[in-house]
Amino acid sequence: MAETTHTEFTPNTAPEGEVTDLGDLDEKARLGAPSGAIDRSAAIDGFTEQGESLSAQNAGSEQLGLKKHSHGNAPVVPEASRGERRRSFDLADFPTLTGLEEDWRFTPLKRLRGLHTEELNGSAPSIEVTGAGNVTVETVGRGDARLGASATPEDRVSAAAWHTFTEATVITIPKETVADGEVMVSVTGTHAEAAAQHILITAEAFSKAVVVIDHHGSATLAQNVEIVVGDGADLTVVSVQEWDDDAVHVSSQQAKIGRDARYKHVVVSLGGDLVRLTPSSIFTAPGAEVEMYGLYFADAGQHLEQRLLVDHAVPNCKSRVTYKGALQGAGAHTVWVGDVLIRKAAEGTDTYETNRNLILTDGARADSVPNLEIETGLIEGAGHASATGRFDDEHLFYLMARGIPEVTARRLVVRGFLNEVIQQIKVPSLEERLSESVERELAAGNL
Amino acid sequence: MSTLEIKDLHVSIDTEQGNVPILKGVTLTINTGETHAIMGPNGSGKSTLASTIAGHPRYKVDGGTITLDGEDVLSMSVDERARAGLFLAMQYPVEVPGVTMTNFLRTAKTALDGEAPSLRHWTKDVKTAMAQLRIDADFAQRNVNEGFSGGEKKRVEILQLELFRPRFAILDETDSGLDVDALKVVSEGVNREHSKGEMGTLLITHYTRILRYIKPDFVHVFVAGRIAEQGGPELADQLEAEGYDRFTAQTPVEA
Ligand SMILES: Nc1ncnc2c1ncn2[C@@H]1O[C@H](COP(=O)(O)OP(=O)(O)OP(=O)(O)O)[C@@H](O)[C@H]1O
Ligand SMILES: [Mg+2]
Numbered sequence: 279m280a281e282t283t284h285t286e287f288t289p290n291t292a293p294e295g296e297v298t299d300l301g302d303l304d305e306k307a308r309l310g311a312p313s314g315a316i317d318r319s320a321a322i323d324g325f326t327e328q329g330e331s332l333s334a335q336n337a338g339s340e341q342l343g344l345k346k347h348s349h350g351n352a353p354v355v356p357e358a359s360r361g362e363r364r365r366s367f368d369l370a371d372f373p374t375l376t377g378l379e380e381d382w383r384f385t386p387l388k389r390l391r392g393l394h395t396e397e398l399n400g401s402a403p404s405i406e407v408t409g410a411g412n413v414t415v416e417t418v419g420r421g422d423a424r425l426g427a428s429a430t431p432e433d434r435v436s437a438a439a440w441h442t443f444t445e446a447t448v449i450t451i452p453k454e455t456v457a458d459g460e461v462m463v464s465v466t467g468t469h470a471e472a473a474a475q476h477i478l479i480t481a482e483a484f485s486k487a488v489v490v491i492d493h494h495g496s497a498t499l500a501q502n503v504e505i506v507v508g509d510g511a512d513l514t515v516v517s518v519q520e521w522d523d524d525a526v527h528v529s530s531q532q533a534k535i536g537r538d539a540r541y542k543h544v545v546v547s548l549g550g551d552l553v554r555l556t557p558s559s560i561f562t563a564p565g566a567e568v569e570m571y572g573l574y575f576a577d578a579g580q581h582l583e584q585r586l587l588v589d590h591a592v593p594n595c596k597s598r599v600t601y602k603g604a605l606q607g608a609g610a611h612t613v614w615v616g617d618v619l620i621r622k623a624a625e626g627t628d629t630y631e632t633n634r635n636l637i638l639t640d641g642a643r644a645d646s647v648p649n650l651e652i653e654t655g656l657i658e659g660a661g662h663a664s665a666t667g668r669f670d671d672e673h674l675f676y677l678m679a680r681g682i683p684e685v686t687a688r689r690l691v692v693r694g695f696l697n698e699v700i701q702q703i704k705v706p707s708l709e710e711r712l713s714e715s716v717e718r719e720l721a722a723g724n725l
Numbered sequence: 726m727s728t729l730e731i732k733d734l735h736v737s738i739d740t741e742q743g744n745v746p747i748l749k750g751v752t753l754t755i756n757t758g759e760t761h762a763i764m765g766p767n768g769s770g771k772s773t774l775a776s777t778i779a780g781h782p783r784y785k786v787d788g789g790t791i792t793l794d795g796e797d798v799l800s801m802s803v804d805e806r807a808r809a810g811l812f813l814a815m816q817y818p819v820e821v822p823g824v825t826m827t828n829f830l831r832t833a834k835t836a837l838d839g840e841a842p843s844l845r846h847w848t849k850d851v852k853t854a855m856a857q858l859r860i861d862a863d864f865a866q867r868n869v870n871e872g873f874s875g876g877e878k879k880r881v882e883i884l885q886l887e888l889f890r891p892r893f894a895i896l897d898e899t900d901s902g903l904d905v906d907a908l909k910v911v912s913e914g915v916n917r918e919h920s921k922g923e924m925g926t927l928l929i930t931h932y933t934r935i936l937r938y939i940k941p942d943f944v945h946v947f948v949a950g951r952i953a954e955q956g957g958p959e960l961a962d963q964l965e966a967e968g969y970d971r972f973t974a975q976t977p978v979e980a
Contacts, residue, residue, distance in 0.1 A: 636822070671782060672819045676869075679779050679815075680833035680885065681807035690832055694868070695823030 372434035400471025411458030429532035439500035446476035457487035467497025481513035505533035521550035537563035545572040573699035578607025590624035599631035605642035628658035734789035765947030810892030814882035821869035875902035900935035912938030
């Protein structure tokens with residue numbers, strides 16, 4: 279049986295005494311404050327921690343234990359700390375990609391259709407904003423002073439997009455305004471040439487809104503979504519990727535979080551040949567809370583990658599990250615990298631991140647890399663869990679032995695698994711649509 | 726009345742060391758209303774028999790037949806067998822990620838009956854059955870078998886037996902891992918269903934203690950993939966007193 283899961287686990291630069299039990303596979307990988315804020319949640323059966331599959335039938339094909347990742351023969355360029363990654367508006371600051379960079383090592387560059395090498399001067403997907411009501415929507419030139427004020431590119435494609443875009447869509451929820459309804463940003467691609475796009479979403483102080491960025495059609499798109507969550511604001515941003523089969527989409531979605539703000543970010547990646555999202559939440563003042571959810575369903579040949587960053591740079595903020603992925607079909611590949619940074623000043627931080635993957639067929643591969651860096655011991659709690667499980671013959675047998683046909687059995691499992699994330703969207707019409715999309719994905723896999 | 730008939734069944738499994746024969750000619754007939762106990766030492770092939778009846782893909786049938794009222798069970802898929810009325814309470818029920826008990830039970834019932842159960846009655850039936858088996862109400866919202874103790878898993882198997890109402894129930898060591906109280910509760914569940922007179926029962930067990938609660942009509946001693954001896958309930962008492970030694974001694978141990 280081919281290798282189906284792979285997980286690397288990187289205990290990073292935590293001060294001595296704060297790394298607990300990293301070598302113990304029976305425990306959830308867990309880094310915690312010495313205060314004893316260690317919580318050991320029960321493991322889900324059918325899942326094993328850190329990417330190993332439970333099924334006895336798969337024994338031997340799985341890689342047990344914590345290990346260093348190797349990817350081809352060439353060494354990956356190491357990074358001392360996630361916090362030291364280069365950030366710049368200048369494309370020249372990012373060398374040409376080789377695929378050996380820490381943050382590109384899982385991405386098949388050949389399939390980027392030139393996003394990392396070419397001028398991004400194709401026509402960008404069209405944007406139509408509806409449901410705005412009391413929300414301001416503008417199209418502005420690249421010279422607008424608000425653009426780039428809150429987010430700085432962290433990789434070459436993001437810098438290239440910044441370098442090239444000509445006009446940006448700016449959505450502003452005015453101060454103390456509760457948006458009338460969901461703001462739907464419909465992004466429709468019609469061209470295959472590499473293009474750049476910039477979107478700025480600002481939730482001003484004490485405003486409240488749900489903004490859905492809904493990607494479909496065909497495109498080769500480098501995109502920056504810049505998000506500002508003002509003091510006391512409550513913003514939900516949902517990014518849905520239901521692209522056509524050939525689309526390539528690389529999107530940086532950086533959010534700057536103000537004092538006592540609430541921010542929820544939801545990623546739903548279903549369609550496209552290669553989708554690579556890098557959502558970040560950067561705390562800039564105390565008292566804020568962030569939830570980041572993700573749902574991805576990769577079928578044969580699809581590459582769906584999500585690399586997120588939660589940057590706890592200030593005291594007393596809270597973050598929760600939950601990403602769930604399902605994979606089916608030969609060559610389905612998903613990548614989840616969850617970087618959580620608790621900087622020296624970030625006392626009182628409370629953070630937990632989880633990634634779970636469900637492999638439905640042979641030949642699919644889920645990479646899952648949680649990475650927690652802790653520079654202060656004075657925190658409420660910090661932990662992470664990563665588990666990749668296989669829906670195996672024993673699960674199927676159990677359900678079928680109760681009269682449930684195979685197709686229904688698989689649906690039952692996947693729906694149950696992914697529902698947790700869909701339920702977080704809280705836009706009923708969208709939840710319904712996405713549930714249906716998931717069903718379609720399942721059906722398309724001939725399961 | 727229904728009949729489940731097993732004739733000269735030969736079953737093997739493929740292992741890394743090659744093909745290993747496990748069942749070597751099993752013949753057994755169960756009618757509605759009857760309770761047959763199969764007793765035998767560890768590794769004698771009891772679970773293999775149970776899993777083969779249910780259609781587990783790991784077991785290869787090399788010869789013999791299984792029929793349900795004359796219908797060829799071996800040609801049915803796993804779910805078809807269940808819909809035909811066969812139910813296996815498993816020795817080691819698996820935990821199914823992502824599926825709540827409620828959702829699972831309703832989906833299974835719908836598949837078995839060919840139509841969704843009336844919601845009002847169904848909810849009540851589930852609640853009542855859970856209460857009788859002393860299963861906490863909050864289990865309904867938990868994922869199937871996830872984090873359940875060994876005893877809880879067994880109770881949930883019997884819960885399904887009572888809700889799905891099969892024509893033939895095969896209980897694979899449902900008694901093992903149960904304390905006395907749980908054993909009673911579970912046995913009562915089986916007896917409740919059996920007393921309706923519409924079910925035949927194949928009770929696989931290693932120990933005689935469950936036979937104090939569930940009275941078998943026939944006892945079969947299973948050794949090395951065959952039925953070595955059969956008789957009435959008195960055979961169980963004899964086994965309790967003498968153990969399996971007499972039978973295992975008769976059968977040369979295979980390497
Ligand atoms: N998947 C398997 N791989 C290898 N050997 C197996 C497998 N399943 C069963 N066997 C072997 O087949 C034989 C019969 O096993 P089976 O589980 O049917 O016995 P059993 O009578 O149910 O035992 P127990 O009382 O321990 O439940 C044993 O020797 C067992 O090791
Ligand atoms: Mg057994």
